[in-house]
Amino acid sequence: MIVLKFGGTSVEDAEAITRTARIVAGRREHCPIVVVSALGGATNQLIALAEQAAKGHLIGAVRAVEGLRDRHLAVADALLGSGSEGSEVAAELGAMFDEIAQLAEALSVLGDLTPRSLDAVSAMGERLSSLLVAAAFRRLGLPAEHVDGRDVIATDDQYGRAEPLPEVIAERARAHLLPRVRARTIPVMGGFIGYSPGGVTTTLGRGGSDYTASLVGAALKAEAIEIWTDVDGMLTADPRVVNDSRLIDRIGFQEAAELATFGAKVLHPNTIAPAVRLGIPVRVLNSRRPEGSGTLITFDAPRRAVTAIAGKSGITLVRVGTPRMLMTEGFLRTLFAMFERHRVAVDVVATSEVSVSVTVDDASRLDALLLDLRELGDVAIERHRGIVSLVGSSLSNDAAAMSKALGAMGSTRVHMLSLSATGINLTIVVDADEVAPVMRRLHEAFFSPANPEGV
Ligand code: ADP
Ligand code: ASP
Numbered sequence: 001m002i003v004l005k006f007g008g009t010s011v012e013d014a015e016a017i018t019r020t021a022r023i024v025a026g027r028r029e030h031c032p033i034v035v036v037s038a039l040g041g042a043t044n045q046l047i048a049l050a051e052q053a054a055k056g057h058l059i060g061a062v063r064a065v066e067g068l069r070d071r072h073l074a075v076a077d078a079l080l081g082s083g084s085e086g087s088e089v090a091a092e093l094g095a096m097f098d099e100i101a102q103l104a105e106a107l108s109v110l111g112d113l114t115p116r117s118l119d120a121v122s123a124m125g126e127r128l129s130s131l132l133v134a135a136a137f138r139r140l141g142l143p144a145e146h147v148d149g150r151d152v153i154a155t156d157d158q159y160g161r162a163e164p165l166p167e168v169i170a171e172r173a174r175a176h177l178l179p180r181v182r183a184r185t186i187p188v189m190g191g192f193i194g195y196s197p198g199g200v201t202t203t204l205g206r207g208g209s210d211y212t213a214s215l216v217g218a219a220l221k222a223e224a225i226e227i228w229t230d231v232d233g234m235l236t237a238d239p240r241v242v243n244d245s246r247l248i249d250r251i252g253f254q255e256a257a258e259l260a261t262f263g264a265k266v267l268h269p270n271t272i273a274p275a276v277r278l279g280i281p282v283r284v285l286n287s288r289r290p291e292g293s294g295t296l297i298t299f300d301a302p303r304r305a306v307t308a309i310a311g312k313s314g315i316t317l318v319r320v321g322t323p324r325m326l327m328t329e330g331f332l333r334t335l336f337a338m339f340e341r342h343r344v345a346v347d348v349v350a351t352s353e354v355s356v357s358v359t360v361d362d363a364s365r366l367d368a369l370l371l372d373l374r375e376l377g378d379v380a381i382e383r384h385r386g387i388v389s390l391v392g393s394s395l396s397n398d399a400a401a402m403s404k405a406l407g408a409m410g411s412t413r414v415h416m417l418s419l420s421a422t423g424i425n426l427t428i429v430v431d432a433d434e435v436a437p438v439m440r441r442l443h444e445a446f447f448s449p450a451n452p453e454g455v
């Protein structure tokens, strides 16, 4: 059995869905389970309309609902026609759009958007796409069956970034997916969405459909997980930033996880963990060029000083300094307990004798945390920072690579520098608007034709 995940661009319109069906058809002997994202861009639009409604702009929000309705119905019409299945699916989609319009109305009355209600709205993208894609697959000759992703992905109730409950997921995957696969049908489920124990809709965080695929793959001990997207695989850098980035044939689980965490959006950062536990290979492939071999993420990848470069901006640097830290054993524990209590995740840490610097990706809960941190010492906040990461399994053993990396920084101001404990990730904190130029410079240093040793 294999799990195939198709991202937003792979199901963005009738043509893309038809291509996707062909890919699935070519893998039928592997007993596929299909996980789909919302139609490309739909999640952003749903979130935007929920925000708009909660601000009281109901007319604009309803207009956005109608735009999405038209788009989905046009895709349904192109793929399913107006026969009985076509009308049935159109009616089901229509009912879901009525639900979205009602949610928007409720939000405009309340004037408040809680993470829970935002999940109810943003989950609609995958609820719609999975229903549509399953019906389209049937029309295109595949024995597909729609499965509500929420019936499989059990989570806790941290809306907006819910934690999956793997044991319950395993049970539900055996109940909802396995019998269908055994009956040679192809389950098609929406990624990203789940149910909390109270039966309330949750989501796994942006980009979470990759995570759904690996949770399902791990739950059913799949032989492989394939992530189908709009690029040829994992590349040496984001092609939107570095235009001559190159395909990586094989990459280690650990390297891929570091890259995903530090900005390679091609994979959700949590995708790797469930797969690595069972050693399930993950492949990243291009649904527009299915003949490509993609990137294989596995244990036995070649060891390189630098495999790829990732970057992300919108980082906040928090520095806590206190002379009291000197010789105080419990200081770091107290400090990190505060981060934990406020559910603020830390990416990179550097310490000195009297101060600790940490980077925070999501600064939305920072204000409350700062009140606590100030009890520990002087706190300085630096916003508009970014991180550039150089990832390679033998980076720390390669002094020349390290010095080349630092040399390529030139006169760029560096706010923090850290080599991960595993030695495979050198993270450099710079000003947010330096992220792209620094990525390009490092890429040039390690991957230009004159400097080919990076790959
Ligand atoms: P999907 O909708 O299929 O999940 P995403 O937009 O989430 O697709 O991820 C694919 C995008 O990730 C690519 O279009 C690319 O711009 C970006 N990306 C960032 N870093 C990398 C990288 N190292 N390799 C490949 N793609 C990357
Ligand atoms: N549709 C969701 C998002 O845009 C999940 C995903 O595509 O992976 O974040």
Ligand code: MG
Pocket: 007, 207, 210, 265, 266, 267, 268
């Ligand atoms: Mg994605």
